[in-house]
Amino acid sequence: MSAVEHVADAVGRPDLIRLDDGLYCLRFETMKVLSADAAVRHLLDTGRIAPGDTLLDSSSGIYAIALALACHRYGLGCHVVGSTTVDDAVRIQLELLGARLDPMPPSDDLKLDQSRRVARVHALLAADPRLHWMRQYHDDVHQLGYRPVAETVRDALGPVPLTVVGGVGSGASTGALARYLRAADPPGRRTRLVGVQPFGSVTFGSEHVADPDIIIAGIGSSIPFGNVEHAAYDVVHWTGFGAALSGSVALLRRHAVFAGLSAGAAHLAACWERSLDVDRTVLFVAPDTGHRYVGGVFARHTEAEPVEDLAPHPVGDTAELALPWSRMEWAGAPAPPAAVPGPDAAIPAPRARPAGVHPGRG
Template sequence: MDNHVCDALGRPDLIDLGEGLVCLRFESMKVVSALAAVRHLLDTGAVRPGDTLMDSSSGIYAYGLALACHRYGLRCHIIGSTTIDHVTRVQLDVLGATLEQMPPSDDLRLDQSRRVARVREVLREHPDYHWMRQYHDSIHYLGYREVADRVAAETGTGPLTVVGGVGSGASTGALATYLRERDPGTRLVGVQPFGSVTFGSDEVEDRGMIIAGIGSSIPFGNVDHTLYDTVHWTGFEPALAGSVDLLRRHAVFAGLSTGAAYLIARWERLRDPGRRVVFVAADTGHRYVEPVFARHAEAEPVEDLAPTAVHDLADLAPPWSRMEWGRAKPPAQGVYADDHSAAHG
């Protein structure tokens, strides 16, 4: 029996979709990384019950950190994206977390830079706050070891490919790191939106949207580019098609980044049918009902979609591009330079 709801929420489901395709479905994925990170900080004495933990978030990590703080008797302060929805705001409020949400913006890059600036301001005002640095502190890898162990145990001994959003780098990077301890041949396929600096698509405009949570307008310290074998960039329309098909075909109701990962996992599996492909479903589809699922009639058949193969970042273009990254080093704009004091996390 679990002692707190975050234990249950952090335990993902492994769903065999058939034909070598497996969905690693989380109710809310960042609960895993936040819970393990907070437990580590308490165990090492870096924080104590009653302290305030703070971070920036587009939604999922905010919820995970609030739950971890609730469990361990800590205070939680979130600098939130404009994309955080009403349901999440209400839950954060009831859980006792304080939320500073950025004003509405059509540019998620501006939203992210505003959040970073506000984090610095709050740290100057409250030097006793502990900045969790989910984008830069490798303690956020810790929670995925148990998940990787389960994936390895339940997917068999054949060659494996992991597909998922890059985001802060902790989820897919950690899964690949731990899985490769058993099988160095485990392949990692990262999913990016156009407009993200992480893998060099920041100059590519996508009039649809930047898919919140899997891309970034600033470099992240937790992204280890040398872990990724392949990178796909998808726009809104292919991701929508993937989300709708996943629900229609397999009854899995998940978010927009999951739709992109599913679409890409299908394509990678067809390209190399000898491998089992596990794709990460980071959260449920509830906050995407109106912008995605209500538009299901617009979804193209996934069988009609395919990426454009590119060999140079200058050739990236919507709606869907694919590049063999080959575990290479990051592009210049994706390099993180830590110019902040380590005293805050």
Template sequence: MYDHVADAIGAPDLIRLEPGLVCLRFETMKIVSAVAAVRHLLDRGVVRPGDTLLDSSSGIYAYALALACHRYDLRCHIVGSTTVDHTLRTQLAVLGARLEQMAPSEDLKLDQSRRVARVGEILAAHPDYHWMRQYHDDIHHLGYRAVAEQVLKETGDDAVTLVGGVGSGASTGALAGYLREHAPGTALVGVQPFGSITFGSEHVADPEIIIAGIGSSIPFGNVDHGRYDVVHWTSFRTALAGSIDLLRRHALFAGLSTGAAYLAARWEHRQAPTRTILFIAADTGHRYADSVFARHDEAVPLDSLTPHQVTTVRDLRLPWSRMAWHGAPAPAAARVTPPPSASPTSRRSSSAGC
């Protein structure tokens, strides 16, 4: 029996879609990292019950942090993206979290940088707040150790290829790190939207949208580029096709980043049919009901899609590109130097490693 709903929501399921292709399905994945991070901070005395935790979010992390604060009697302050919807705003309000939502913007890249700037303003006015730094503090890796142990136990396989949206770098990077402690042959495939600087695709614009949650317009310290073997870049329409096919073929209702990961995972499975390909479904599809699933008639068959194989990011092109990364360093624009500043409580040692 669970002691709090955060534990129940954070527990993933492994679903075998076909031989060698497995989905690691979360209801809301970032609860795993938020709860473990907050518990670590409390255990080390970095924060105490009644303190306020602050961060920026495009949606999923906001809900995760609000639940973690609810569980541990902490206050929560979120600077939210313009993409935060009515349902989430209502949940945050009832949970007691304070949400400052960015005004609508035609450029989601600008939305992200504005949120980070606002966090800095809040810290200046409230130096007692603790900035969670989900993009930069490796305490957000901690919660994925138990997930890695579950994967190893249930797959029983030392030849796993992990596929998932890169985002802040915590989920895929941490999972691969923990898996490699026991299964050194684990491969890591990252999925990115076009327009993200993290793996150097900022020069290729997707005319529809940068897929929130798996890309970035600013450097993320939690992304360890050296852990990634392959990177896929997918457009909105190819990710949409993946999401629709996943629901239609396997009855799995998941978000847009999952559609992109599923698309990439199917391709990797064809290239290495003897390996277990494990892809991450980070959240459910509910917030994409109108923007993705209502457009199911627009989805092209997945078998008609093939990635452009490139050897340099200069050759990236829509709608889908794939590149062997081989653990190369971060592109210049994605390097975090110096590390972002933090609030006084954040400057207490909270690093956990992976």
């Protein structure tokens, strides 16, 4: 056993778990630790930030912890504009890690909550030019941390025909994994990428379908993201809360993997993709543990349907999407119009430190 230099290395390190013939789970304790740590290290190495600077971003919880760990490791200040969904476990960790949490007021409207966070970030940037906005939803720098993961996966599985399944999110996880895996694909054999989305997300055009029970917004968004490469996706699955709950419960019952709700949605989609082509190895991503979902998901396990009784509604156009589960051959199509950040999205280039201003923690 070798020691790690910082707890971030242990928390971000994934485990590859064989669940069945041709079906694997890539399980993380906290997946975004990888992307935040690699992004911050790259920014330091390239001189875009310096020790003592303060890093700013918006988060519903998981990325907040990841960024706070990176800032703790590299001697940086951390300022998080937190969603109304940030719970006490996240809040207390941020406090003890020295991060500043700027919470949003209570709201049952995730779209309103996200819009408020974006507005607050812009207000903070305008007030303090020393802040560096990490732009997890827009900057490709967050993809760098997944290169070693892709190398580990390929080394472990060998040159098998591979399908990767997982939440789309900000575009820095499944999109990056597929990019790095494809770069090493054998000639004539392309890694397939299957994205998982919640209903109500603009990212792949499901904003017109409301899921009243949605609590998996972390894999989708009510606002356009700038670093999602839509053309990289071969297939998209949209899963409602009930379908994702069934996937999560089955993952724990059958395989003893205690993972979050987005992992349940990915598990459901992965099993379906495996059934369609048994000659391909299917790998799905479990980005976090199930602790945040004990009350909202696992305590409701009696509501879970047997996953073998579930099947996605096949659609040829996003106008046909319907709860509780839909599937579409995306086939490398471009982003839907609503998913493209417009000129008013105000996604600034990383700002240079003003001359004569000493970096501070803020």
